[in-house]
Amino acid sequence: MSTSRLAWYSHEICFWHDPGPGSGYVPVGPGVEPLRQFAVDPDLRRAEGLAKASGVTDRFTALTPTPASDEDLLLVHVPDHIERVEAASAAGAGDAGVYAYVNYHSAQAARLAVGACVQAATGVLDGRFDRAYCLVRPPGHHAEPDRAMALCLYNNLAVAARAAQRQGARRVLILDWDVHHGNGIQRTFYEDPDVLYISVHQEGLFPAASGRVLETGAGAGAGSTLNVPLPAGSGHGAYLAVMDRIVEPAARAFGPDLILVAAGVDASGHDPMGRMLCTSRTFHSMTSTMCRLADELTGGRIVFAHEGGYSAWYQPMLVLGTASAIAGLPAPQDPFLHSLEHLPGQRLQRHQDRVIAHLEDHHPLLAGSAPPAPAAGPSAVAGRSAPGTGVPT
Ligand SMILES: [Zn+2]
Structure with missing residues (x-):
């Protein structure tokens, strides 16, 4: 893959976003001794540092995003939501939603994060x-149209998907392997037949009552949501089985343009927020699979965006594996692999297989019972052909 075909977006201000003093994900308060909250971004800067030191970023064209405009944000979010984020950030501290703490730089960082993805x-x-x-x-996948949530201020990839549709993409696949449910x-695309959302996450983690197998979309979007809630303790084998048996066939059935x-990377075995066992090899393998799928289905068009990742020492290696x-x-x-790869839970376990088998048999897109109807008309995407093959036979 030539350098000119790969883009790397980052911005210094994204590293200046800081949810303030706290411990883990809880801000300072009764019983909470000040330490720091997760997603303080010396960690992410270190991730970029390792990617640079290893030479991998030399394979990419480094690009600096411009902040997303109101017009972009309004593709997904309501005006009141944008005003709350701006006001909390201008005040220098506070919660812009539900567990979505900000500092002075957060509003700009959030617009840059969306801008990069768009x-x-x-x-x-x-x-x-x-x-x-x-x-x-900040990350994006918990942010809803009308509220910030759980470190997420704006929904980076949801806005990007809407911007892609605005540009003529007919069908967009969003795969989310963050350990939490997006x-x-x-919610943004639950009734949209032209955006397939697949989430592979830890069952019942966060939000606790979100991301169940029976949540498959509604109305015109029936069948265009596919949740894979894996039991805690799932590792390399379970995630690769999901890619092979769920993600690849669902993507082929859907036929995306993008x-x-x-x-x-918070499904790693060293992450404090989840209870999964993934390694840098898992993320490397899943990323390779998605790039191959893009070559097969979308003319190569694929965008990866960082979301969660809270292990100070392991996150850089996981980003390096992805990149x-x-x-x-x-x-x-x-160098951390030896502590995880030998664990017996790395192989697909029977109770994990049952979740995958259930979806193979019952999800409309995989079982072929009621796939989402393809949109009328050809893709308006310029350049290379986009197969857009529609529904399975
Ligand atoms: Zn997460």
Whole structure:
């Protein structure tokens, strides 16, 4: 993959977003000794540092995003929501929603995070490059149209998907392998037959009552939501089985023009927020699979955006594994791998297999009972052909 075909979006201000003093995900208050909240971004800067030090970012064209406009944000969010984020940030501190704490720089960082994803999506649709990686903060997938939630201020990839539709993409696949369920992405597109949302997450983690197998879309969007709630303790084998048996056939059945990946790395075996066992090899393998699928289905158009990731020491290696796969490089040498790869839970377990088998048999897109209807008319995406093959036979 030549350098000119790969884009790397990041911005210094994204690293200046800080949810303030706290401990873990809880702000300072009764019983909470000040330490720091997760998603303080020396960690993410370190991730970019490792990618640079390893030479992997040399394979990409480095691009600086411009902030998303109100017009972009309003593709998904209501005006009151934008005003709340701006006001909380201008005040220098506070909660812009539900567990969505901000500092003075957060509103600008959030617009830059959305801007990166929108510009990456439109860039691949224009044919300026094939693959893009957005190393952005704050994350986005919990943010709903009318409220910020759980570190997420604006829904970066939901806005990018809407911007892609505005640009002529007929069908967009969003795959989300963050360990939490992307309730904001799901809610945005729940009745949209032209955006397939697939989430692979830890069952019952956060939001607790969100992301169940029976949530499959509604109205015209029936069948266009596909939740894979894996039991806690799932590892490399379970995630690769999901890719092989759920994601690949669902993507082929759907026939997207563009693939967006919410590429959180908090399903790792060292992450404090989840109870999964993934390694850098898992993320490298899943990323490679998605790039191959893009080559097969979308003319190569694919955008990855960082979401969650809270292990200070392991996150950089997980980002490196993801970025290496985007660049077509082998999985990196991982000094932390020995602590995870031998664990017996890394193999697909029977109770994990049952979730996958249930979806194979019952989800409308996989069982072929009621797939979403394809939109009328050809794709308006410029350049390379987009198969857009529609529904399964
Ligand atoms: Zn997460």
